[in-house]
Amino acid sequence: MHTLLAQTRAGLRALLVLTVLVGVLYPLGIWLVSRVPGLHDNAEGSVVVRDGRAVGSAHIGIDPVPADPDADPWFHTRPSAGSSGPLGPGDPAASGGSNKGQSDPDLTALVNERKDLIAVREGVPRDRVPPDAVTASASGLDPHISPAYAELQVPRVARVTGLSEDRVRALVAEHTSDRVLWFLGEPAVNVLALNLAVQAEAGSSG
């Protein structure tokens, strides 16, 4: 018992000094290093600036809401489990997934509902809607969609923005990241970057 008390007191002293080292100096040291150019923008969230305004983060997907649902100029992100509607925008302040199992009846119904909504929105048959379009991501903030989901949205975006389908398709290709080193991860289209590119082009041409 005496040993345990003595060791606990030593433990407390050890903890305090190690807290200074790895709980204060280490994270603040890394923070200081992250101030150098080249790391700073990453460290502060890879914020995308347009015309002097912060318009989002390159790593965070927030689904755009069209002013007029019948003239929807946006590429859409994957669904967020946290959003109120079946497809609607997630809240970056609360990340997370649905945590529903693969045989869950509610999730199955929701997937089918999303499929119907997207098929109508894009004017395509249900079976062309790809899996990532109807499933909520793990973070609810997935910045990417599959190339297939981007392709599905090309005709509508082209129609609404007045750009040619080929031009929009070229912009999609420009904002598609391939696998790192050709084999790490999956091909993915960054939705924010793509929407900004489409917006800029549509704005300048019209």
Place this chain on the structure above:
Amino acid sequence: MTGLLQVGLLVVALAAAYKPLGDHMASVYTSTGHWRVERAIYRVVRVDPGSEQRWTTYAAGVLGFSFAGIVLLYLIQRVQPLLPFGFGRGAVEPGIAFNTAISFVTNTNWQSYVPEAVMGHSVQMLGLTTQNFVSAAVGMSVAVALVRGFARTGGDRLGNFWVDLTRGVIRILLPIAAVSAVVLIAGGVVQSLAAGVDVTNPDGSSSTIPLAPAASQEAIKELGTNGGGIFNANSAHPFENPNAFTNLVELFLLLVIPVSLTRTFGVLVGDRRQGRVLLGVMTAIFAAVLTVTWLAEANAGGTAATAAGAAMEGKEQRFGIAGSALFSIATTGTSTGAVNSMHDSFSGLGGGAQLLNMMFGEVAPGGVGSGLYGMLVLAVVAMFVSGLLVGRTPEYLGKKLGRREVTCAAVAILAMPTVLLLGTGIALTMPAELDRALNNSGPHGLSEVLYAYTSASNNNGSAFAGLTVTSPWFQSSLGLCMLLGRLVPILAVLCLAGSLVAQPKVPRTAGTLPTTGPLFASMLGGTVVLVAALTFIPALALGPIAEALA
């Protein structure tokens, strides 16, 4: 195919680190010199680094340090409003603070809170980052003490806990974490002291995106097999893990110490083949479980997966099925518990393989330190059984396995299943608790509860996160499982080490069972699988197996 190349690159990276890191760790725990900063620490702690401890004093050090850790971490959370960088977050409520304190001190990093809402940057850095380092160093210390039990002969000293702890932090964890943190920032991980950034989205709406000192915590969270996310979505959050490159770095970090410790073990007992055979068994189990999960996810047959066309619910596009399956097995095979996809949304079989991977006792390759001592305890049992089978006095690495050794090994192995099954069983008798907590129904609902107690008792920390665990029952029972699942095996392992270190070496004879070949590997692998299968098949049959067959 590309998924296999991803596994291949990870294996190559780990193989490249194996020898240098394994040898480095061996020299860290045997060197007689002290660094200046270490001497300063020993002066503050008031210990003599030259004096070594019996197993009882070593164990008292672990207990005392853990107790001090829990109290201090609880207090840090409770006084959050007084600390800077809280951005208006109030004191963490007592239930969460209690559960979190135990969780991070026991290297579990189970999270019953939403970090973005509850934990400010100061609590994250002072409290949680600190425990990420020291709880990992405690695990390595205990493993090294057990290895010394095998390597040394006569005497009763296992080393000095404070020296092992300090060196683990300063010479192993801190340098690797610091370099990795910068690499992660270069890859896009955030490291900010701001509350967040306000943006005007292209559609004209505005959002606030929370920021955090993530990279410094991410590096040690993986390296120390801790797993507690600074954001709720953990390593699925794009600010913690923005792309396939950072994903690979994080996978590497969470595997590299447990894997390389087998080399350290081989060096310290003077026969590297002894370490390689353990690594071989770990690798075989890892490969088998990964194959099951990967195939299950690639061919998921649940109604929702069929309706969607693939099991992408709860997975990120940039990682896909392969990157998610690999991460989930690496995190459940170590004691990490970080996730880059939501395990609750895996198929019945895929989630079942994650569960089983933890139920093996997390030895493929296991948490930092805990994986090695877990595997060595299983090796003791395997050699005991082998000895009985051939009618010889069982021994391992030249040490006789008598009543005390086998009793210690049995206690170390049985602690986890006992608290796991008791906890799950009691929870299942409480319909009112389940009504409030469950996010899924049927067999998957049972899996959610089983996963929670499995994760807590094994100090993993990942979750079928649909389960709401904020009620006093879950906070306290899971807290107790984490505490007993960590400390009982540690005490048993140190008692085993104390008994081993006092023994003289038995000379090798023609009748000594070799412990470096395929026969031993099969015995050890068989022991790992049999112990878990006999204990857990009934529970698994009611949850994931029933779901997979439905």
